[in-house]
Amino acid sequence: MFELCLPAILGGKCIPSAALFGQLLIGLINGSFYALLSLGLAVIFGMLNIINFTHGAQYMLGAFTAYIILQKTGLGYWPALIIAPLIVGVLGIIIERTMLQWLYKLDHLYGLLLTFGVALIIEGIVRNEYGSAGLPYTLPDSLRGGQNLGFMFLPNYRAWVVGASLVVCFGTWFVIERTRLGAYLRAATENPTLVRAFGINVPRMITLTYGFGVALAAFAGVMAAPIYNVSPQMGAELIIVVFAVVVIGGMGSILGAILTGFGLGVIEGLTKVFFPEASNTVIFVIMAIVLLVRPAGLFGRRA
């Protein structure tokens, strides 16, 4: 064990390394959820031009769906991790087909209001059914326990969350930026009319994109279930920070959403070590500064 000290000008505070790395890990975990959620928001905004305020509710719905699968069907953690996002993704597709598709030609405000309303309805229904107290979510045996790394203790589940989130985020980035399907998506984001005139079914691509973005949120929810409480307001609490992350990264930038998600999680964790008082506000302070200096966000492209 060793200690890390801030320079005297910043107060000269000394921190044991275990505390530092512990908070760094918590920062990475939070960052994993910020990245998964802001990635979904960025993908949806790029294709649909809609700021999906239902995202937090869909994250919560992922956790609840997995909880119900575990309780009612006896299927294990791993099937629930796959099935819950699929179910929530299909619910998202239904929302897109029945409601969102009528709003694409209107101002952003309408999509924002509609998705915000849908979020309130979903949260209300879940609260009515399950109450607002948190529900426990059990871990599979394979993910219990942890590794002693010498300078800190690394719980297996937390390592799994960070690893899986990295794989899913960069997998999504790869598909969008480096494959034929991704070229269709990028082209349709730029000029949907011309892409349709080439014979590509853009409306179906938009529907599937929304379903995918929503499934990403639900996936984050299932991953979060064993760490945080499964409760109806779990999404509403997180989504405010995620929107700040999206604003900092720049709306519609895939890599920007991932990097700022992880980066801000880590910054938040470090702030908890050195200036605990500021840890809840540091992201919003960064957001304000970024908005002043680069209104389009760190990775945003000015149209």
Place this chain on the structure above:
Amino acid sequence: MLEQTAPLLSIKDLQSWYGESHILHGVNFEVREGEVVTLLGRNGAGKTTTMKSVMGIVGARTGSIKFAGTETIGMVPEKIARLGIAFCPEERGIFASLDVEENLLLPPQVQPGGLSLDRIFELFPNLKERLGSSQGTKLSGGEQQMLAIGRILRTGAKLLLLDEPTEGLAPVIIQQIGRTIRTLKERGFTILLVEQNFRFAATVADRHYVMENGKVVDQFNNSELDANVDKLHDYLGV
């Protein structure tokens, strides 16, 4: 000879709207298989809107647009394209978020028998050199136009709609595009061309239609063009 082939594209009483504005007021014309036909006319006469109506990318349209005997007036754009019609827009439509190769490979094959990449590079040798370039929109105007035409040749579409392919380009590039259009005609493509420059149109086309105020008001065979130069100057306001 040409008179005996069935029309590949046949447009009757086509009316089109963008929102509240009524742009086309009953357009009638046809293009036979293997022909190169131009739509001439001033800005705002409805040439581009006619092309977009064929692709199904205007607000609303009525009347009849038959392609190879199939009525397309009620079809969505992606379905029309799949019949074998390809569109090269006036603004070229090169995607900034795609590199040159991705732009070239973007339009999917809609019918068998499209040109291979090698054939496309024979027509546009510059494109091959630019394949490694990062952004499609960083190419010069002429190269962007070649990319915009080249990418629709792969698709197997038999009818090409080219909207002002020479606009804003240097004379030497215009000549290259003219040679390309003649080569494509020899290869059996049918081409509908929108042009403001009838001197260029005369070097590539079999027939010309003149549009004014959302209607076709006149037509000539290319051989009759010289006899009608005064009339054309009148129509085009040059």
